[in-house]
Amino acid sequence: MKIKARRNHLQPNVDMTPMIDIVFQLILFFLVSTTFAVLPGIKLNLPTSHTSEDTSVQGITISAEKDGTLYFNGQEATMDNLGEFLIAFDCGPVEKKDFPVTLQGDAEVTNGTIIHIFDIIRENGFSLINLRTATEK
Numbered sequence: 001m002k003i004k005a006r007r008n009h010l011q012p013n014v015d016m017t018p019m020i021d022i023v024f025q026l027i028l029f030f031l032v033s034t035t036f037a038v039l040p041g042i043k044l045n046l047p048t049s050h051t052s053e054d055t056s057v058q059g060i061t062i063s064a065e066k067d068g069t070l071y072f073n074g075q076e077a078t079m080d081n082l083g084e085f086l087i088a089f090d091c092g093p094v095e096k097k098d099f100p101v102t103l104q105g106d107a108e109v110t111n112g113t114i115i116h117i118f119d120i121i122r123e124n125g126f127s128l129i130n131l132r133t134a135t136e137k
Helices: 017-033 082-088 111-123
Strands: 060-064 070-072 075-077 100-105 128-131
Touching: 060 111, 070 082, 075 082, 082 111, 100 111, 111 128
Parallel strands: 060 100, 100 128
Antiparallel strands: 060 070, 070 075
8 A cells, every 4th residue: 555645835925914014114104204395375365356367377476465575486575675586586598578477466465566566577577477366266
């Protein structure tokens, strides 16, 4: 009588659970340890318009708050040094007259202030000016 010896062939089995745990821990570590740039928020109550159109917000953004504070691309500015910011801005290969400037003013900013900002922008060679508004619902 022949006795057949049974050989147990163990199949290699890789348990993926520890690897998945490590990957999730690494994701959480990088999410928690990453620092985010905190930019100062400019709170504006934009005037509403039902005929406004969407435009690109690339280029220069000038913000005017109701208390008279001005911002040039997020940096605080004044009426006196706004022209200096515009002169120092590098438009790259685009001419100043073709470079877009977005003006966003609070709904309570006076018309005279907006006109004064327009004059400063035009005096420095920019002529493509967009007024930013909120869309009526």
